[in-house]
Amino acid sequence: MSERSMARAEGATVQPQLREVPAVRMEAVYKHYGDFTALNEVDLKVAKGEKIVVCGPSGSGKSTLIRCINHIEKHDEGLIYVNGVELDHQRKNIDAVRRDTGMVFQSFNLFPHMTVLENCTLAPMTANGMSEAEAKDLAMHFLTKVRIPDQAEKFPGQLSGGQQQRVAIARALCMRPKIMLFDEPTSALDPEMVKEVLETMKKLAEEGMTMLCVTHEMGFAREVADRIVFMNEGRVVEQAAPEEFFKHPKSERARTFLDQIIH
Amino acid sequence: MSLFSPTAAVSYFFNYFLMKGVLVTIGLTVAAVVGGLILGMGIALLRMSSNPVLAGAARFYIWFFRGTPLLIQLVVIYSGLPQLGIKFSVITCALVGLILNEAAYLAEIVRSGFMAVSAGQREAAWALSLSPWVTFRRVTLPQAFRLMIPPLGNSINSLLKATSLASVISVEELMRRSDMLMQEHFQILEVYAAATAYYLILTSVWDAVQRRLEKHFGRSSAAKTRRVAASAPVAQASVEARA
Numbered sequence: 001m002s003e004r005s006m007a008r009a010e011g012a013t014v015q016p017q018l019r020e021v022p023a024v025r026m027e028a029v030y031k032h033y034g035d036f037t038a039l040n041e042v043d044l045k046v047a048k049g050e051k052i053v054v055c056g057p058s059g060s061g062k063s064t065l066i067r068c069i070n071h072i073e074k075h076d077e078g079l080i081y082v083n084g085v086e087l088d089h090q091r092k093n094i095d096a097v098r099r100d101t102g103m104v105f106q107s108f109n110l111f112p113h114m115t116v117l118e119n120c121t122l123a124p125m126t127a128n129g130m131s132e133a134e135a136k137d138l139a140m141h142f143l144t145k146v147r148i149p150d151q152a153e154k155f156p157g158q159l160s161g162g163q164q165q166r167v168a169i170a171r172a173l174c175m176r177p178k179i180m181l182f183d184e185p186t187s188a189l190d191p192e193m194v195k196e197v198l199e200t201m202k203k204l205a206e207e208g209m210t211m212l213c214v215t216h217e218m219g220f221a222r223e224v225a226d227r228i229v230f231m232n233e234g235r236v237v238e239q240a241a242p243e244e245f246f247k248h249p250k251s252e253r254a255r256t257f258l259d260q261i262i263h
Numbered sequence: 264m265s266l267f268s269p270t271a272a273v274s275y276f277f278n279y280f281l282m283k284g285v286l287v288t289i290g291l292t293v294a295a296v297v298g299g300l301i302l303g304m305g306i307a308l309l310r311m312s313s314n315p316v317l318a319g320a321a322r323f324y325i326w327f328f329r330g331t332p333l334l335i336q337l338v339v340i341y342s343g344l345p346q347l348g349i350k351f352s353v354i355t356c357a358l359v360g361l362i363l364n365e366a367a368y369l370a371e372i373v374r375s376g377f378m379a380v381s382a383g384q385r386e387a388a389w390a391l392s393l394s395p396w397v398t399f400r401r402v403t404l405p406q407a408f409r410l411m412i413p414p415l416g417n418s419i420n421s422l423l424k425a426t427s428l429a430s431v432i433s434v435e436e437l438m439r440r441s442d443m444l445m446q447e448h449f450q451i452l453e454v455y456a457a458a459t460a461y462y463l464i465l466t467s468v469w470d471a472v473q474r475r476l477e478k479h480f481g482r483s484s485a486a487k488t489r490r491v492a493a494s495a496p497v498a499q500a501s502v503e504a505r506a
């Protein structure tokens with residue numbers, strides 16, 4: 001904790017703001033791939049503690065949106081603030097933002113040559129200068145939380161998909177992020193493993209974590225999300241509370257999307 | 264005179280003169296691997312750089328040295344360069360030729376090893392705030408290295424045999440010394456039987472070392488790694504014939 005606030009105090013340019021600083025603020029963000037516009041004038045504000053589900057058809061820019069928030073993808077135009085730090089392509093600000101955000105990928109991206117425990121302790125030890133003993137305690141704490149402390153000495157390849165994804169969540173939590181980004185965390189899983197991962201995410205939500213989650217799990221969205229963000233062709237087309245969005249989608253595109261996904 | 268004298272073959276095998284040739288062969292191989300790896304990694308880095316001039320230069324280097332016979336390279340360095348006033352000792356000529364040639368093959372192996380590590384691994388490292396150095400040292404390099412071992416092993420195996428080409432520029436390694444013995448005693452089959460036995464021993468020892476390395480670095484997530492390795496575009500470079 002203290003290290004992170006120190007890092008912020010030393011380097012990052014924090015926006016002076018009197019009101020509660022939003023967790024994420026995007027203003028007129030554009031992202032291009034050659035001639036293709038993957039994000040088209042995206043505005044988005046996420047309050048601290050808010051849970052957002054991002055959905056939309058394939059290729060609509062959901063992954064791009066979420067990957068711009070921790071600068072894994074560079075936005076071309078517009079402004080992105082994460083906890084008041086502007087993502088302006090400066091190293092120190094990118095670092096500050098990445099320390100505040102954790103990310104979970106569709107394909108887990110665990111380090112296959114390291115044990116579960118090593119996966120969890122690497123970043124705390126090398127990026128936060130924690131001692132091995134401290135980092136192990138921390139890792140075991142979060143592995144217990146995702147209910148796989150007994151797998152700590154195994155390698156990722158020896159675990160089921162659901163277990164791997166829970167390790168990935170624990171690994172991200174070991175850096176004590178304030179915002180968690182999920183990009184289709186259950187899409188690569190067999191149906192019987194989806195539930196265990198969603199349960200883990202629900203628990204995280206209940207503890208007040210700020211979450212942005214790309215998912216097609218509409219049950220999860222209904223239960224957990226404060227707001228649904230619907231994207232199409234690089235734009236945020238619609239934002240509404242789940243109730244509202246599912247019952248009365250405003251756009252034609254959202255209606256056809258929901259028709260396809262619900263069945 | 265008998266058709267083939269086993270006792271003569273055995274005596275050539277234990278011939279001190281020939282044994283010293285074996286040591287030269289080993290020395291050439293080790294030096295060419297070490298030098299080739301260092302130079303090859305540099306070339307692989309250039310080849311992967313976003314600067315088109317550097318990448319182009321590296322690509323040209325690889326194209327040139329993989330596209331011409333090692334034999335010509337050695338002869339040009341040994342007898343061609345003196346014409347331009349550049350002169351090395353015989354052993355230096357052999358080393359320069361072998362290293363330049365090996366580097367081209369190893370550069371491709373190193374590069375394809377790194378390319379085969381998925382972008383997701385790097386992204387996960389960034390997302391975890393790992394520094395570029397830790398990302399390279401702890402995440403990318405170990406995975407790339409594991410993928411490099413099989414083609415690296417093949418390349419070293421063929422290098423071991425390719426050192427025999429240095430005999431043409433009169434380096435007294437195993438092949439050259441066999442020739443010398445043969446010309447002295449005219450027991451062609453006996454001398455080359457001994458030389459063949461040495462090459463087989465050397466390649467077999469290396470095979471065993473390679474298997475140990477593969478086992479050591481492949482200890483984790485065996486099933487998964489095998490899948491990755493099978494689908495990886497790991498260089499076939501080393502399998503191609505040389506000389």
Ligand SMILES: Nc1ncnc2c1ncn2[C@@H]1O[C@H](COP(=O)(O)OP(=O)(O)OP(=O)(O)O)[C@@H](O)[C@H]1O
Nearest residue numbers: 033036037038056057058059060061062063064065
């Ligand atoms: N590196 C890239 N180069 C070129 N085009 C890209 C790149 N990454 C994404 N795109 C394009 O940008 C668009 C948006 O991609 P994105 O991955 O954000 O979509 P998505 O909404 O996450 O889709 P999906 O549901 O299939 O994951 C797609 O049309 C994709 O082809």
Ligand SMILES: [Mg+2]
Nearest residue numbers: 062063064184
């Ligand atoms: Mg996506």
